[in-house]
Amino acid sequence: MDTEEEKGHASMRLSSTEVDDDGRTKRTGNVVTATTHIITVVVGAGVLALAWAMAQLGWIAGIAVMVMFACITIYTYNLIADCYRYPDPVTGKRNYTYMQAVHAYLGGKMYVFCGLIQYGKLAGVTIGYTITTSTSLVAIRKAICFHKKGHQAYCKFSNNPYMIAFGILQIFLSQIPNFHKLTFISTIAALSSFGYAFIGSGLSLGVLFSGKGETTRLFGIKVGPELSGEEKVWKVFSALGNIAPACSFATVVYDIMDTLKSDPPESIQMKKANVLGITAMTILFLLCGSLGYAAFGDQTPGNILTGFGFYEPHWLVALGNVCIIAHMVGAYQVLAQPLFRIVEMGANLAWPQSTFLNKEYPTKIGFNLNLFKLIWRTIYVIIATIIAMAMPFFNEFLALLGAIGFWPLIVFFPIQMHISQKQIRTLSSKWCVLQMLSLVCFLVSVAAGASSVRGIMENINKYKLFMYKQ
Template identity: 45%
Template sequence: MDAVKTNRGTVWTASAHIITAVIGFGVLSLPWATAQLGWVAGPSLMILFTVLTCYTSTLLASCYPSGDPNGGPRNYSYMDAIKENLGGFQVKICGAIQYLNLFGVAIGYTIASSISMMAIKKSNCFRSQGDDSSCRISANPYMIGFGCSQIIFSQLILDFHQIWGLSIVATIMSFIYSIIGLSLGIAKIAENGKVKGSLTGISIDVVTPMEKIWKSLQALGDIAFAYSFSLILIDIQNTIKSPPSKYETMKKATLLSLGVTTIFYMVCGLLSYAAFGDLSPRNLLTGFSLYNPYWVLDIANAAIVIHLVGAYQVNCQPIFAFVEKTALDRFPHSQFIKTEIPVPIPGYGPFKRTPFQLVWRTIFVIITTILSILMPFFNDHIIRILGALGFWPLTIYFPVKMYIVQKKIPKRTAKWLGLQILSVACLMFSIAAAAGSIAGIVYDLEVYKPIGNMA
């Protein structure tokens, strides 16, 4: 079916896709990031990343058509845009970074979902056995359960055109658990009777000077990840109907979704830091692990799981599309790859998929689930290092480079120099954040035991 004929997306559906990919899961780590940076640097960096992401996302959205934002041949993926505007080896570099990031995020979401499901189980355990109970629970069954659900959704949802309903549900869920975290933070401040935190973040009395440096750099990775959606921006833009132009609709969706995201990030991150101060947890909701009534946190964690089901699909659809398109291009006459077969589903009706889609998507989910089981400690670090390594090339460098090429901006002009300075400055940010994330991985590897209980 021609993709253009199925495009029915609007500002609202595009915003839902962006919010599903961005808000919610990222917000949970922001109180910890703010605790490392303090009242000044924390919110300042959130605002800075908002402005940068909004600006460069607009540049990237203009690359959906080649040349003219309101017309011209369409680029249906990030790699298509790179190929059309830059070409050469940069296409392979972009693809490797983009799909490695999406693959890593799938692992991170699998781990994160198991943490929330275990939190619900522990809550029930505390209720029945008392708050002093150890209630140790293995994460493996929950990761397997999440993987099984993704196998089903990966087959039911063919591409971005069919995911808008799940994205809207996931967006609602992200608001639910963000609001719960915000409300509990306010209650915690009232319980403390004061606002915690400091201008410069966690004090040297709590950590060593070197730990302060590394943790501050890790916080940069957290914030970078929290604003990362450029790697699926063009895929989202491809779902939008026209007229009006896809570029104008995407620009409005970007402004709307990032505006909502920033408000939630600022309010939740800062209020939670005010509640916990230097002891802000890596996951906002874990700071209330013994909070009564338990059902409040159960709702929040259930909302996280539902959100992550949708976020997993939003992030993995570009991988599915790339592999399936590449396979069809390489083997255009293969019946295994191109022939659709009807798959009967009781109560749903038959739907058509190729044997390759059925096998490949199932194998992909199984691999991400197995890696999640083998590396459960890796969740925080995978977020930071992917945020650090993916932010500069995908959010800054390629959009800026393609914009310069499209607009034919002469070298050494004021605008050209400004864009180059922006790119280099963000590169320094990414290198610093990656260094902090690697230091954290090295530390955890020293104490890591594979396939053990997580809680």
């Protein structure tokens, strides 16, 4: 029989196999699960707006811009992966959030700046997903309406009831304890994202095979009686705002890395996931954008499924929108959980002895309920839903979110952390090249942001608040 001492050693050996080097619960994620999370976040309904972006830029610039920004994001996300641990990418201390990494490498001021951008972007994306979901729900209703009454029928409906229903669903889903519990939802969302992307591409391909494809241009829509030179420039800026952040997942990149097992090193696994995820997404983006543009030419709608470039078969159009909705349901939580967590961590640090903040109540559905989380997360979802109801403009809001997060999160912070980590000398050739890349991307963000704000203001002047119909 084992002695008490031997039992104690056995217990210690068991516990050591259940925790990581930092004492936290052992992680089991790998390259495949990380790639799945990346795809879930990256493939938003914005993929269906890439055909419109291609129409503004034309074949040459459209394809070149997509490939160029994919290469930039692979490079900068690999820099982010190397900064997951500090100071050494393999043996250093883990940074559990993007903000922690910025603080470790760049200091307190940059930490605050990063937090404002990152969590502001997360909040904006959840609003955008609410808009997208309601747009798809309305599109399903319109598809049925057009099928029954004809393509010229009046089939316009308010988005508001659908936004409210989506918000109620997210109130329940927001009680999921943490990011690690989202793999199942993330997998369903990733599969759904491929579903609507391939349906949109397939319908576009059907138009081409039927010989009904519209004329396309090497340099996009021509300036003429229907499009002034000034309007062309603004549309090009907006197109850049749709394309540049297409592979954006910086807001949750460390949450994804924090699911990866520690052997092999997280940075090595994440670099593989970056290449796999972004390459797959770029191919998908090129496919959707090119086929959609080839099908509709200058008349390409802002979203090829909800903008009714297609009417029949109505059931397939509806199915594509069902896939969008399924994806938005999961992706909302993947992006909202880091925002929930940072607020709850801050509250716990401020009031560590609070029963209201810390006491948990067991439930019959498998996880504990916390009153603070219940109330705060519910209030957040309600506010996000109200803002979405006030400004339900798909393309403009999409471009604005892209502009806000693209330069600082995808380019500026990764480059500055890399310079600090590798101690690259100021004004050296590599330093100059990196800063030039940052400057170019900054100008893209400014142009896209200005264009999207202009578009939102025009729509606000055109429609009364909470009275928008599509």
